[in-house]
Amino acid sequence: MNRPLIDARTLMDRAGEDLLIVDCRFELSDPEQGRRDYLQGHLPGAIYASLDEDLSDLGKIPQGLGRHPLPDPDAFARTLGRWGWTSQRTVVAYDTAGGAIAGRLWWMMRSIGASASVLDGGLAAWREAGGALDTGLVEVTPTEVRLQFDPQAYMETRALREALDAGSVTLVDARAAPRYRGETEPLDRVAGHVPGAVNRPFAGNLDEEGRFRAPEVLRAEFEQLLQGVSPERVVHMCGSGVTACHNLLAMEHAGLSGARLYTPSWSGWVSDPERPVAKDEA
Incomplete structure (x- = not known):
């Protein structure tokens, strides 16, 4: 799956494939809101990614890196390993912000040479297409990941x-x-x-x-x-x-x-x- 966008119906049709679906909901005003929303209902099999904790490294000390510095390759590799990602798995990211946060994960995955897409229309499109939601955490089998950003x-x-x-x-x-x-x-x-x-x-x-x-x-x-x-x-x-x-x-x-x-x-x-x-x- 090399296309940058995927629609909800196509994602449903690919349910049996080895995809890693990632919920990227996040609110700047309340950084824990996205995680709470995820626990209340998310796409089946989806894991949660926090913009602050997983897609950024807020602990970086050097000045000038901005409010959401990229994590170091080793840190991002540990995150992907915790999610159970392998290079054979395509990531599908979604949010409720028109792809504004999911696009960050898409870019990060593409920047390490991995396959990734954003769910066009996000959670709303999934529900409009009749997609079911699961609640709670998803169990994953951790993997070992090594990577470099291009x-x-x-x-x-x-x-x-x-x-x-x-x-x-x-x-x-x-x-x-x-x-x-x-x-x-x-x-x-x-x-x-x-x-x-x-x-x-x-x-x-x-x-x-x-x-x-x-x-x-x-x-x-x-x-x-x-x-x-x-x-x-x-x-x-x-x-x-x-x-x-x-x-x-x-x-x-x-x-x-x-x-x-x-x-x-x-x-x-x-x-x-x-x-x-x-x-x-x-």
């Missing part, structure tokens, strides 16, 4: 600054337009955006029902935004490196592969007050 899948701040100065990349900011313009900033210490970045709020990837829009529609919009820049020269960012993955997922869905993630994103950029900040640009 260094070509992401950029850190120094490399990004050099690439921006050289004009060799286009930086795309996935935050909502008011945050990008610097009109408001509910989470980070400074409002605004990285000079030169263009804005593509990730919510624009979804239709009114919370499904990803058609590939040809997304492709046309991204091509217009990027003005001829190839996907390999595109870097995505957001507030902390999470919802930027939604734009990466949308580009992949549209057949535009090869873009990278600026992992520290805005929270990492503004950790150094000497870095420039732009505001009020369209």
Whole structure:
């Protein structure tokens, strides 16, 4: 399964296959809410992934890594081993946020060379298709995992600054337009955006029902935004490196592969007050 998205009916049809279904529900305002919701009802066989505990390493000490630093490869390997993952298993991630959190796990799995998809429409789509829910924890058999992140899948701040100065990349900011313009900033210490970045709020990837829009529609919009820049020269960012993955997922869905993630994103950029900040640009 190499497609970035899977619909609920197709997932039901693949019920007998060796899939690892991962519930990625998470609320920034209440980090334990997603786990509580999971215990009350989740896709059959699904295990739970916490954005803070499993998809990030909040204990990293170095400054400038952002609010949701990537876990080290060994730490992520231990997480996948605890989930019972093997390289033969395809991960299917879902949430109740239009893929905003599930997309982070999708990107992480793809960045280690693994097969992964996001359930289009998430939990709501599953229930609308008549899918049943289970409660409580799922028992798994732990595995031994070794992995490395592809260094070509992401950029850190120094490399990004050099690439921006050289004009060799286009930086795309996935935050909502008011945050990008610097009109408001509910989470980070400074409002605004990285000079030169263009804005593509990730919510624009979804239709009114919370499904990803058609590939040809997304492709046309991204091509217009990027003005001829190839996907390999595109870097995505957001507030902390999470919802930027939604734009990466949308580009992949549209057949535009090869873009990278600026992992520290805005929270990492503004950790150094000497870095420039732009505001009020369209």
